[in-house]
């Protein structure tokens with residue numbers, strides 16, 4: 171494969187960008203250089219996660235949000251918007267059917283928008299392994315807003331809470347998963363809640379049920395926003411002062427993604443959340459926590475790889491049979507092997 | 509660590525409202541291990557070429573039932589060229605009269621599949637054209 175010029179990507183060459191993303195996705199050696207060239211320019215984009223069960227209308231909502239961000243009147247230059255839409259890879263065939271673009275026809279022809287579909291390729295947290303690397307490339311390429319639609323398999327999608335600055339959780343009436351949502355802890359990752367399909371009469375009920383859950387979670391200051399960020403981190407992560415003015419209370423938006431009702435208010439709330447993060451210093455905290463976690467993960471991967479390359483296979487098998495024979499505990503075995 | 513996957517765009521240009529055939533092909537290619545981007549009904553040649561560019565696909569499959577293939581196929585091929593996507597392989601599926609097939613092949617389409625085609629054949633032809641080992 172021929173070279174891709176990172177400068178061309180920065181100057182808006184969409185073909186170069188697209189091919190770079192493929193290299194990144196395939197973990198091709200050539201992707202290293204591109205990432206290195208773009209990384210210094212990243213860290214500026216507002217990363218917005220859109221999560222929620224399949225069929226709630228995430229793709230339709232992304233279509234409307236992207237349009238709204240491009241058209242908002244208070245801005246001199248329309249922001250460039252990138253969309254990453256993740257769908258599941260079939261565990262049986264390794265193939266994937268990526269259908270999110272079906273809902274995004276309105277965005278065709280706008281050169282300020284770039285949409286890329288992504289298969290999860292075996293990752294289980296709602297994103298693909300290389301989604302974070304995609305974000306760095308798109309951010310470094312100069313996109314101001316990056317909308318990330320997750321798989322939405324119904325479990326807690328922790329990856330998006332770590333990656334995005336703002337997490338929008340989408341619910342819809344009639345899917346019968348209202349209780350499921352609390353179980354999955356999806357409310358804990360929500361910065362903004364959306365009840366989509368408000369054209370349906372049951373939408374009000376869904377919104378009321380959500381509001382009741384929110385009041386339980388956020389009432390009496392038991393789970394403040396600052397506390398929430400603290401819970402998300404691990405040892406060594408930073409938090410901010412637990413000041414009342416630092417609290418972000420997620421609001422609930424009733425919208426109809428098919429006709430655009432409620433979208434402008436939602437887009438404005440997403441912007442407001444960015445400003446909140448920047449003014450409280452949480453933006454920086456999130457950024458540092460994320461980079462620290464990425465570094466931790468990479469070190470683990472690399473150490474494992476180094477160890478795998480030098481370990482004697484026969485010795486490993488011998489120790490493993492000891493464990494299987496219950497002669498050594500797994501911990502003793504691991505200590506002997508490293 | 510990750511292997512290269514063949515990426516295919518299945519697109520439905522033209523105005524007819526039937527996409528059952530397109531969906532059958534899309535699912536068959538997924539089941540053959542490919543990553544298939546399906547874009548839905550009523551795509552203009554511009555939209556198809558733009559999606560092919562953004563998704564960096566290896567193959568574009570056009571499903572055409574409307575009889576407008578003699579207009580739509582060259583239009584899509586032209587737009588792909590304009591987007592510097594001349595290396596993207598194009599196949600056509602749908603109701604295409606026999607006498608029109610040579611013309612489509614001449615325009616750069618590598619295969620034309622009629623209504624009764626075994627979907628496995630479509631997948632096999634793609635695998636033949638690609639060696640997924642090389643990125």
Ligand SMILES: Nc1nc2c(ncn2[C@@H]2O[C@H](COP(=O)(O)OP(=O)(O)O)[C@@H](O)[C@H]2O)c(=O)[nH]1
Nearest residue numbers: 224225226227228229230273366367426427428
């Ligand atoms: N009635 C109604 N249907 C909607 C609305 N938004 C999306 N849908 C429909 O819900 C279905 C799933 O939408 P999609 O965006 O693909 O959901 P996703 O799986 O969460 O990405 C589609 O048939 C949409 O047309 C809405 O606001 N009202």
Ligand SMILES: [Mg+2]
Nearest residue numbers: 228229270319
């Ligand atoms: Mg979707």
